[in-house]
Amino acid sequence: MRTHQVVSAWLEQELAAGRLHIGSRLPGERTMAERLGISRASVREGTRVLEALGVVRAGVGSGPQAGTVITGNPSLALDSALRLHVASAHLRVKDIVETRLLLETWAAAHASPGSPSLERAARLLDEMDRCDDGPAGFLQRDALFHVALAEAAGNVLVGAMMGSLRGSIEDYTQRLTARLPEWGATSQRLRREHRAILDAVLEGRGEHAAELVQDHIEGFYRESGIHSEG
Known part of the structure; x- marks a missing residue:
């Protein structure tokens, strides 16, 4: 040692x-x-x-x-490690998508409708509707929204992992956004999907929320051309 x-x-x-x-x-x-x-x-x-x-x-x-x-802040170490692996192209896009699906669908299915994190998620969606600061601002709020949903499940480690994963792929996600054929149409669709996911969680329909999250994530990557590239 x-x-x-x-x-x-x-x-x-x-x-x-x-x-x-x-x-x-x-x-x-x-x-x-x-x-x-x-x-x-x-x-x-x-x-x-x-x-x-x-x-x-x-x-x-x-x-x-x-x-x-x-202090006990596990997301700090996870974030640094994931950023380096994403930057080095060590993590395949397929691995990133599958990990997001595993974490986020589980979190949506187990999110507590009374969690304070959902109040923060709702505020972020309101900000998305009010603010027109382009893809960068939208994606920043989008990432925070998904982290808030994960935290609503009450599992500290899942919340930390989700926060680290979203932070580490921020630049990568913005590069994907540049490949979208029409950002205006995509952002409107994402807003509708966010609202539907949050409503399902607040109504206690966890399984349906998980299905919506899966369609939401896969749809974004598919529209950016990742699906066709395998």
């Missing part, structure tokens, strides 16, 4: 034992180095790795914001 990995292993043990939790501050750098038997440089490196993974937030200076606090 590399010395900086000792920090990660120690933190995992402390969290599992209940001695630390979300919001706890880590001991000072010198204390951790003495406790773990590694150098302060290794502690510093380990902390930076944990921060990149979204596990902790490192503060500087003094006062309430100082010190390293356990």
Whole structure:
């Protein structure tokens, strides 16, 4: 085990034992180095790795914001990893579509009609109707709408995965949009489909909402020419 990995292993043990939790501050750098038997440089490196993974937030200076606090933000690490894989073309379009279908249809089927996330989803749809800021603005709200639906299912990991996936393919989705034959017609159709999906979820018709989500996702990719390319 590399010395900086000792920090990660120690933190995992402390969290599992209940001695630390979300919001706890880590001991000072010198204390951790003495406790773990590694150098302060290794502690510093380990902390930076944990921060990149979204596990902790490192503060500087003094006062309430100082010190390293356990935050637990898994979407940060997932987002970074997925962005790199999408950029390197390591992830095939087919894999992206299938993953979206798996996550989003499940989330739609299990979304709670009373979830506060659905209020945010409704506001985003209203903004889509009011704002005419082109494909970029529309797609940004579209991504947030789909993430809100996923969060309404109440599964923290699914919500984090969905948020990371949507964020990592944002640029890719905008490139697909440029291939659409008529953006105005497509955006109107997507708005109608969004409303139908949200209405089905709010009415407790989860299975129907899942079917609508599947048609919605497949329709977008098909219209952008992905379906014909396999």
